[in-house]
Amino acid sequence: MNLVDFQSAHLLVLAPEFLLVILAAVVMGLDVSLPESRRRQLGLVAAVGMFAAMALALIFSIPNGDNALLFGGMIRNDLLSFVFRMIFMFAGAITSLISMDVEGLGRRGEYYALLIASVIGMNFMAASADLVMLYLALETTSIGLYVLAGFLRDNDKSAEAGLKYFLFGAFTATVMLYGFSLLFGYTGQTNLYAIAAAIQNGSVPPFITVVASVLIIVGVGFKVAIVPFHFWTPDVYEGAPTPVTAFLSVASKSAGFAVLLRVFVAGFQGMALRMPGASWLPMLMAISAVTMTLGNLLALKQNNIKRMLAYSSIAHAGYALMGVVAFSQEGVAAALFYLIGYVVTNLAAFAVVILFARVSGSDEIADYAGLSRRSPPLALAMLVAFLSLGGMPPLAGFINKFFVFAAAMRSDLTWLVVVGVLNSIVGLYYYLIVLKWVWVKPAPEGASPIPVSRPYVFALSLLCFAIIFVGVVAAPWLDWAAQAAASLF
């Protein structure tokens, strides 16, 4: 542990978060003061603000490598949290951009304010090194997301999604809290690194660590959407407004991974080392295999693209989990790298879904017939996104999967790699089915081109470029991820 007394310089570490708080207030203020006709600009303000927060983070908040515990041990200033914070802010910015033309969301200041509040919560989820802080951050994130999922309250499905998400979320968070309390009860500590030390030197009974780890997996598993805590996913993804779905599927999932890495790989590290057979490792291995298999198999049957992407996101959680259970620096690096690639890819996929639904009013896969003739650029973006999800080079998805598999292989998890590659075949199949509708099937009579406004053009071009860039120029990202991973071990 590397506990550091408060210095005012530490505030700079949180500079992006301060900016985000101000941003949320500004958006709310503009919502009141701008005339109705100009409220579409709110999304732009939110997006620019979050990009600015990223820039601010890059200038002031890059951790110096001493992995110090700041603010009385609440926050750990390491590269892992930094990478995750960048992911969340990027996802938030893109989500704001792709919300701008969505009816019922795009012109509502409170929507953006809630989104920003969730991003702030996630940033702290990734950075927190203390169970209290962690829980606080988790709730900050979740409460915002519950409201966002049910934001279109006149829409039954959206309302149902909000309620369902809330009930599941509140329940699993409580279970997790019980796990936290067990750890606190036996160690007298709330700081994760102090708890890690206690587990490491064996002062916590093994049985208690096992129970606590199971309870915590419930809470984290809900966020990440792994089997068997995935039941909410398809309904919430389908019912929630699509930009919120996009945000949930990338940012909320990544936030779950941030907690997973922090609590398990760092906190319970000693447990995995001391009793490899009975720790959380074999449990997560099994979960990883079941998650990707079930996610992919259920995705096969879906006719609604949002439900399909929901199951696909479950499957992808399984792949990324492979990197975590490889339990090595390479593995964690591969998992992080996987998330980076997955975030840009899935956001691109959802951006197309949003644009398409605005014109057709439908999320049925069959309605995508002939998109390649209606809007060739949009079809091309879809091609890039879905092939990346399917794991084809030169796109991010290929290299992501490759490294996850390689890392698992290095940890002698050949069986898991075999499960993974078999799953990627199933995955490719249903992604190709969507592309078949887009590219092969003829368009319905009188189908009009799909208008794409400028923020969407920008977002989609940026994302497609990023998908290819991550897929080809992988070295810098991977180095980043590897350094972040090193801060856990």
Place this chain on the structure above:
Amino acid sequence: MQFPFLSIITFTPMIVGVLLLLIPEDRKTETRVAALAGAALCLGMSLFVYFSYNVGQGGYQFVEKFDWIPRFGISYHVGVDGISNPMVLLTGIVIFTGVLISWGIDDRPREFFAFLFILATGVFGVFVSLDLFQLFFFYEIAVFPMYLLIAIWGWKVTREYAAMKLTLFLFIGSVVSLVGALAMYVTVGRATGVYTFDMLKMAEAQAAGVFNFNLNVPLLGSRPFEWVWFPFVFFGFAVLGGIYPFHNWSPDGHVAAPTAVSMFHAGVLMKLGAFAALRVGIMLLPEGARAHLPWIVVLTVINVVYGAFIAMRQTDLKYMIGYSSVSHMGLVSMAFATMNYTGYVGGAMQMFAHGVMTAMLFATVGMVYDRAHTRQMPELGGMARKMPFVLLGFTIASLSSMGMPGFAGFMAELPIFMGLWRAGTNTADFIAPYYAWIAVISALAIVITAAYLLIAIQRVFFGEISEEHDHHVGDVTVLDKVAITVLSITIVAVGLFPILMGPMVSSGVIAVLRIFGGA
């Protein structure tokens, strides 16, 4: 550092493909001209590389190497040897003629050429790869455009089914190989302390005995490392080479694909599988190869003979050539299974010879189909009068295919059978005494090949032309004739002047056999 010829060859198609997508949709002629220019550049460069390869020196030439992802030991590493160099030239020829033949495509030519060119980048990339990661990278790039090319521009009746079947077969194959490749990567890394995907370094490690240990396999007990992983790697790639019993995707894919894609598919893509099976399977796991290839010979015989018989039974011209391709690619795998010099020279030559000749067959069949709108042999006839040039091309390719002296096929097929006959001498396996018989049985396939091709020529080009065809079938375009000429010249040139290719292939083969020890 020398001029990066191979990188330019590899990435030109990709860049051209992306640029094509930027051309406005209604500028169809400009699109085609740009595509042709790109293809011509590739062909020119590959010709240059082919003829400036220093045969006397041998080994890998035009090598370029940069770190790509150093943390995982991945580099961008390209080079050609005596085996891959003809393959690069073959790809150049097929992409050039493929563009010429696709001139008439009117439905979204921009996207068609763009996808075809991305495919070409994948193919070039695999042939020049000296890094295992990079090889997979390009291998997959070569797989997925096939799906779109077949599903969008293919034959309406079967295209969706065939495209999906093909893509899934090839993807399954590639991921199976991937597992084996990762096993090699991890093993080499653990033993030497340096994790690397560089195939040359992996081969060195193999030669140093890194793979000489046993693995515990469920049900089979303790088995040597190479024995366990060779089948994964070999069959994973050989799926794309059309090896029995995983050949099933291939005729369906050939038939459903538009002409240029069939040419690419049968002419180049199937070689990709055989080539990768050689490069990764046999060259990196020679002991595994030595253990498994004797029984794989039996599969290849089925491949060759059964493929020929099925081809004989077809009335659809394209299915006939599709199965003929399976049969001939069986010869390539068979050659690799001989594990001797003669056989390997034949196999490497066959990859080139079959590539050119099958591209020609598919091209000419496509020309007939485009004009007569049927591929059923009983409905065709008398095409010689309408399109004599197509008859010429089809005949040259057929003669090569049946192994007539003076054509490329002869230079390839004869050594394969000779090699197979002799293969018994360098193995002590149970199968050793029967190699001569196997050679005789598989040589029968040549007779069958001659039969179905001659029957096809007779039925399609001679005999009575139906009244309907007499009215509307016209001659082929100048561009088609240029394509036929290019392919014909290649077939005859290699057949008459084997010195153009023999020594180069030989230099590559000797290096491969050195891995097996002596020979």
